[in-house]
Amino acid sequence: MRGWVSPTCTITRLEARPRSFSTSRAYLKRVNVAQLLASDAEAKHVDVYGWVRSLRKQKKIAFAALGDGSTLEPLQAVLKPDDAAQLSTGASVKLTGSWQASTGKKQSHELQVNAIGLLGDNDAEHNPVQPKYQTPEYLRTIPHLRPRIPANALLLRLRSQVIASLTQFFATEGFVQTHTPVITSSDCEGAGEVFTVSSNAAKDSAQKSKPEDEAQVEHFFRVPKYLTVSAQLHLEALAQAVDRVWTLSPTFRAEKSDTPRHLSEFYMLEAELCFTEDLEEVMSVVENMLRAVAHSLDKSPLGAELLKARDVQTKDTEDGDGAVTTATLRQRWAGMRTGEWPRITYSDSIKLLEQAVSDGEATFAFRPSYKDGLQAEHERYIAAIVGEGWRPVFVTDYPSVQKPFYMPPSLSTANSSGSEDTVACFDLLVPELCELAGGSMREARSAELLKAMQAKGVAGNNLEWYQDLRKYGSVPHGGFGLGFDRLLCYLSGISNVRDVVAFPRWHGRCDC
Numbered sequence: 001m002r003g004w005v006s007p008t009c010t011i012t013r014l015e016a017r018p019r020s021f022s023t024s025r026a027y028l029k030r031v032n033v034a035q036l037l038a039s040d041a042e043a044k045h046v047d048v049y050g051w052v053r054s055l056r057k058q059k060k061i062a063f064a065a066l067g068d069g070s071t072l073e074p075l076q077a078v079l080k081p082d083d084a085a086q087l088s089t090g091a092s093v094k095l096t097g098s099w100q101a102s103t104g105k106k107q108s109h110e111l112q113v114n115a116i117g118l119l120g121d122n123d124a125e126h127n128p129v130q131p132k133y134q135t136p137e138y139l140r141t142i143p144h145l146r147p148r149i150p151a152n153a154l155l156l157r158l159r160s161q162v163i164a165s166l167t168q169f170f171a172t173e174g175f176v177q178t179h180t181p182v183i184t185s186s187d188c189e190g191a192g193e194v195f196t197v198s199s200n201a202a203k204d205s206a207q208k209s210k211p212e213d214e215a216q217v218e219h220f221f222r223v224p225k226y227l228t229v230s231a232q233l234h235l236e237a238l239a240q241a242v243d244r245v246w247t248l249s250p251t252f253r254a255e256k257s258d259t260p261r262h263l264s265e266f267y268m269l270e271a272e273l274c275f276t277e278d279l280e281e282v283m284s285v286v287e288n289m290l291r292a293v294a295h296s297l298d299k300s301p302l303g304a305e306l307l308k309a310r311d312v313q314t315k316d317t318e319d320g321d322g323a324v325t326t327a328t329l330r331q332r333w334a335g336m337r338t339g340e341w342p343r344i345t346y347s348d349s350i351k352l353l354e355q356a357v358s359d360g361e362a363t364f365a366f367r368p369s370y371k372d373g374l375q376a377e378h379e380r381y382i383a384a385i386v387g388e389g390w391r392p393v394f395v396t397d398y399p400s401v402q403k404p405f406y407m408p409p410s411l412s413t414a415n416s417s418g419s420e421d422t423v424a425c426f427d428l429l430v431p432e433l434c435e436l437a438g439g440s441m442r443e444a445r446s447a448e449l450l451k452a453m454q455a456k457g458v459a460g461n462n463l464e465w466y467q468d469l470r471k472y473g474s475v476p477h478g479g480f481g482l483g484f485d486r487l488l489c490y491l492s493g494i495s496n497v498r499d500v501v502a503f504p505r506w507h508g509r510c511d512c
Contacts, residue, residue, distance in 0.1 A: 034071035034301075036099060040108065043099040048075065048111060049119075051148065052091050054131055057084050066095065066111075069153040072305050076102065076110040083116050089131055090122035136499050143503045144512050151309050155500050157302055158492055162484075163248065165296040166269065169289050175244040175271060180231035182250060183221075185462035193254045194226040195264075223462075227252035230481060231270045232406075233466050236442060239272035239477060240469060246271040248484060256507045260496040261433070261486065265505040269487075272442075272479035277414040279424045282439050282478040283394050286428060287341050290392070290487075294336035297491060303333075310493050324432075324493030332431070332490060335390035342386050343394045345417050349374065349382050356381065373402050379427075379434040392436070393429045397422040405456040408443040424478075433490050439480025446470035 033050055050068035062084035065074035077095050079087075087093065094117035102110040128142045129149060139146045146152050170177065183197055199220035219225070231247050239245045251268045273285065297303045307326050314323045324332075344352070353368035366375045374382075374395070387393040397410045397418030407425050410418025418424065425440035443449045449470050453459040488500040498504040503512065 032070040033066065033068045033073075033075045036075060036111075037071060037073055037109075039099075041099075042101065042109070046097060046099045046111065048077075048095045050075070050093065050095075052087055052089055052093060052122075053150075054089055055084060055087060057081055064095075064113075066093070067150060069148075069150070069156075072150050072154060072309060076104075076107050077113050078110055079113045079116070083113065086116070086118055088122050088124040090124055090127050090129070091118060092120035092122075093118055136496060140498055140504065140509075141511065147502055151313070152499075154302070154305055154309055155488070155492060155494070156502065158297075158306065159488060159500075161297070161300065161302055162293055162488065162491070165293045166248070166289065169292045170246050170271070173244070173285070173288075175246045175273075176238075176242045178235065178238050178245045178247050180228070180234040180238075180247050180249055182228050183225050184228045184234075185225060186233070186458075186466075194229055195252050195254050197221070197225045197227065229253055230268065232272070232479060232481060233463075235270055235272040235479065236466075236477065237469055239274050239479070240473070240475065243275065244271070244273045258507060260498070263485065263497055263501065263504055263506050264510075266497070266501070267484040268481050269484045270479065270481040272477060274475045274477040276478055277441070277476040279396065279413060279426065279439075279441055279478065280415060282441070282480055283343070283396075283426055286437055286439065286480055286482070287392075291337050293487075294333045294491070298333050298337060306492055324495070329493045331390045332493075335387070335431075336392065339391060341392050341394060343396060343417075344382070344386050345396050346370075346374075346398045346422065347419070349378075349386075349395050352385065353378055353381060356385075370399070373398075376434050379429050380432065383429045383431045383434065387429070387431060389431050394426045395429060396424075396426045398425055398427075399423075403440070405452045405458055406442050406449070407440040408445075408448065412448075413441050426480075428482075430490055433486060435483075436486055436490065437480055437482035439478065441476070441478040444470060444474045444476050446474070 030049065031046065033048065036046070036048065048066060048068075050066040053065040053067045053074050055065075056063040058081070060081065062079045062081050064077040064079060064084065064087060066077050067074045077097070095111060095113050096115040096117075097111045097113040099109055099111055102108060104110070127145075129145050139149070139152075147156060167177065197220065228249075228251055230251060231249050235245050235247060246269070248267060248269045250265060252265050253262075254264065255262060271285065273282065276282065297306075307329060310324060310326045310329050314325055347370065350368055350370045353362075353364070356362040357364065357368065362381055364375070364377050364381075366372070366377065368378055382395065383389070383393055397416070399421055400407070400409065400423045401421075403423050403425055407423035409420070410416040410422045410424045411420060413424040416424060423440065426438065427435050428437040430436045443452060446467065450459065450467060453463065453467075485497050485501055489495070489497050492500060494500050498506065
């Protein structure tokens with residue numbers, strides 16, 4: 001009988017023999033158009049994948065502009081007329097050839113094509129996306145095709161780069177990235193503008209009819225639940241485990257607003273930090289974070305592409321479309337990355353506005369009033385005057401009647417600039433776009449929190465768990481939320497938030 005043999009012995013004998021097979025194959029990284037255009041080195045055999053942006057056919061030669069979304073600039077491919085005959089604008093292809101110096105003046109190198117692989121044909125005549133100027137309003141009707149336009153692909157890359165910059169910033173600052181729930185038990189802001197989650201809205205069927213004394217909606221979770229309007233409350237719970245947390249997650253507001261600044265589904269960047277009693281510390285995190293983003297963008301190739309895209313758009317738009325100029329975009333980035341950002345209290349901002357009206361320096365549709373709050377036109381004026389038209393501005397210490405229940409009185413925090421009727425909070429205003437971010441200290445005292453909840457009428461609204469946070473080892477803390485899509489608008493010069501989101505949803509519109 002043969003005894004047991006260690007598997008390692010067998011493995012050793014197998015490895016000692018010459019192998020006539022391979023268990024893996026080295027992956028050859030595909031070169032994209034941006035990398036190829038940045039290279040001055042010539043190559044005899046290059047495979048390039050992409051979409052045909054344009055075609056020029058002559059008797060003895062043809063030219064194709066090829067793009068793959070990695071850059072605004074197309075690659076010039078030189079083809080035989082017979083090969084070009086099978087192509088059309090918008091078709092996806094694999095081109096094989098030699099990368100060599102160009103004889104033309106518009107590009108340093110070009111691809112001399114010797115083989116074409118047609119990967120996906122295109123009905124160029126009926127394609128909704130045409131190689132000409134098309135209005136933003138029209139392009140919003142085809143969100144599934146709109147990203148293929150080079151300028152829109154650039155916005156996708158901008159979103160990716162800004163997320164990368166934020167991730168690096170928070171990691172350096174000791175923040176832990178977290179994921180908060182999309183389905184929640186409460187309305188964080190207490191405004192009631194929420195989407196209710198239902199399980200019986202089945203496709204192609206009406207809601208079930210029930211007796212009048214019974215609920216018409218079947219609640220999957222037994223009681224009403226909602227799509228989140230903010231991750232803040234859950235972030236507060238997580239912060240008290242690891243000190244500093246942040247998240248970038250989708251949020252939903254059932255507002256019927258039809259403005260260039262509002263969506264029903266959008267992304268919010270939110271952060272919470274413990275062991276702080278000073279609002280200035282929270283504002284400093286916001287300031288340093290956006291400064292890091294602006295600095296990274298300004299020094300990157302993508303930043304240069306954004307400036308070029310702005311220059312092209314201001315020339316191509318038929319009516320100007322309120323397009324932000326290249327100079328203005330540079331100024332926005334400079335305002336974010338350099339200098340100290342000014343601070344002004346809500347009370348002083350109202351006085352500034354009232355003085356401007358009294359002196360005849362400004363007129364407003366809504367008369368400035370301490371009681372009525374700041375309107376968008378007031379915020380624009382503050383950003384223009386206090387921020388000198390190029391720097392973000394922090395407005396602090398708003399009246400408590402205008403803010404949610406979780407904000408503590410200004411005088412209960414360190415180094416306060418507020419008064420007895422204000423809370424320790426801030427809004428960050430930027431030129432033209434107005435409010436970009438908002439934050440506050442959080443009420444960390446159990447009795448005071450309950451009193452504030454009762455005063456705002458939200459006590460008992462499935463927020464008992466939030467009150468628990470104050471009962472078991474609560475700490476002074478604060479945080480903020482920033483409209484991520486609005487930030488992309490500001491950095492890119494796009495005036496409508498619906499154009500920086502790939503699949504925008506707003507009241508009455510959810511196309512695909």
